[in-house]
Amino acid sequence: MDVFLINSSILAALWLRFDFTIPQLQLQNYYTTAVLTTVIMLMVFYMSNLYNSVWRYASIDELISIVAASFVGSSILFIVYFHLLRINFPRSMYPIAMLLLTASVGGSRFAYRFLRRVKRISLGCSMQNKRVLIIGGGTAGSLVIKEIYDNPQICKTPVAVIDDDAVKYRRKIHGVSILGNRGDIEKVVKEEKIQEIIIAMPSATKTEIRKIVDICTKTKCDLKILPGVYEILDGKVDIKKIRDVQIEDLLGREAVKVNLEEISDYLHNEVILVTGGGGSIGSELCRQIARFDPRELIILDIYENNAYEIQQELLRKHKKINLEVIIASIRDKKRIEQIFEKHQPKVIFHAAAHKHVPLMENNPMEAIKNNIFGTMNVAECAHQYGAKRFVLISTDKAVNPTNIMGATKRVAEMTIQAMNHQSETEFVAVRFGNVLGSNGSVIPHFKKQIAEGGPVTVTHPDIIRYFMTIPEAVQLVIQAGAMAQGGEIFVLDMGDPVKIADLARDLIRLSGFEPDTDIKIEFTGLRPGEKLYEELLLKEEGLQGTKHEKIFVGKPIVSDFKKLQRELMILRTVLASEDSALADGIVRKVVPEYRCVG
DSSP: OHHHHHHHHHHHHHHHHTTTOOOHHHHHHHHHHHHHHHHHHHHHHHHTTTTSSOGGGOOHHHHHHHHHHHHHHHHHHHIIIIIISOOOOOTTHHHHHHHHHHHHHHHHHHHHHHHHHHHHHHSTTGGGOEEEEEEOOSHHHHHHHHHHHHOGGGOEEEEEEEOSOGGGTTOEETTEEBOOOGGGHHHHHHHTTOOEEEEOOTTSOHHHHHHHHHHHGGGTOEEEEOOOGGGGGGGOOOGGGOEEOOGGGGSOSOOOOOOHHHHHHHHTTSEEEEETTTSHHHHHHHHHHHTTOOSEEEEEESOHHHHHHHHHHHHHHOTTOOEEEEEOOTTOHHHHHHHHHHHOOSEEEEOOOOOOHHHHHHOHHHHIIIIIIIHHHHHHHHHHTTOSEEEEEEEGGGSSOSSHHHHHHHHHHHHHHHHHTTOSSEEEEEEEOEEETOTTOHHHHHHHHHHTTOOEEESOTTOEEOEEEHHHHHHHHHHHHHHOOSSOEEEEOOOSOEEHHHHHHHHHHHTTOOBTTTBOEEEOOOOTTOOSOOOSSOGGGOOEEOSSTTEEEEOOOOOOHHHHHHHHHHHHHHHHHTOHHHHHHHHHHHSTTOOOOO
16 A cells, blocks of 8 residues: 555656646656655655554554654655756655655555444444443543543443543543533433443542442442553553452552561561461562562461462562472471571561451360460560561451450460560561451452342441451551561551441442342341451550551550460460360450450
């Protein structure tokens, strides 16, 4: 096509220059130079990368390349013919030919893009296309609409845009009208027969996103979101990055930010041990620690499948990482001692624990063995082998516990706080609430129930919990390790607590159903050891701010180490008899605030 357009432009330029009649001499000049003209122009086009572009995405950049190539090519022709070969083309022919060449070559490219769009509308899957509403009339919204047009295989048609800027009302973005603000969402959805909503507000706060999602879930449309502002850096957006709205988007608060420089100072070039490294929290700890180039990262877990999965993931993403995966139980003191003697870890993140409240209520001795004495084994080895820091992953259920799991975690906190006064190792605990998406957490459970058609079961209509995402929880743990001075319990400002019943309704709506109509919600009653709300601090701990705006610290409570040791020795003796009632009584003596409610 370019060979034809190059020669046509030269002939058309001569035809225009000589008032629609080309003299025979000029025709002869054209015949003499046609091959050379074609070769020169094609070489210039090739050097200008006109044959490397994907023309279905042709835009202003490609147009600039065409203009530049036509100008350079015409200039070369002028120099070759007028100055070197002395071929007597009129000088005015060259700029005329350049303009015609720009128009024809550019027009052919953009016509291709236009015809593809027409074909998509008239044929293809246009009848089955989802009618899409874009929320956000800024750069991100514009890029989303462009991406939809450029990717016909996704079978979407942008129908309308919503934006809170009144100045934009009734204006168009790539031919799509802005039909109102967030208050008009439901009306526009109904009038325009919208089937899917895409939230394209990557710089909006979590609070704003939550408000938008609350409105959108009333429409029963499929709901998608462009995750974050980093997705549109350099004007780039990928339609594949537009994902379903997730329950994490509804927390209504900003994610925790950490001091990367402070973190890297104590993780870089150190031997790091993560117990329970294959679990939800442990594996995310390993992912984030790997970024800071530890001398050696040791993943310790009793469950080989999880440990294998995180091992393979880290080896794929971090080719040079020095990684050791150890299958062992924290209950086995001798084995833990061997690991510490061989690897000499300097920073320990202790995430290994039994955490499921109902299961531990039925198996209290296992909670005691693992959460109390497993923690003691690792902590004592950390002290014995000169570790610098030991960070215990704790839980809000350790505060005024009403179940054996929470009580054992509170004993673990007391143990490491007491040891902090006997050791050069800095022992700290990090306490937070429920983690979205962790193994056995409420969200995967609800999703499974929704996929099975319901009902979704909630223990009590008024039960509330604090929530955070797995990356947030892990960032807090790592940041706490950096801030540790010894004996502290770090607590995250987790925002407002969430009603579990509301969480269930949000998840049902996000799955495209109507709560209590399509999917029923059933209240089953509080389980043994479960309370309506969780606390993050004991009264006597107090609360102090830190240099991190989202992290607070409870003042250390000094435990009588010798007394605690005596009580735990008695408890260890009781374990051999498997007398759970007697063991429970001892735990209550160690943790006076432990009150069973189930």
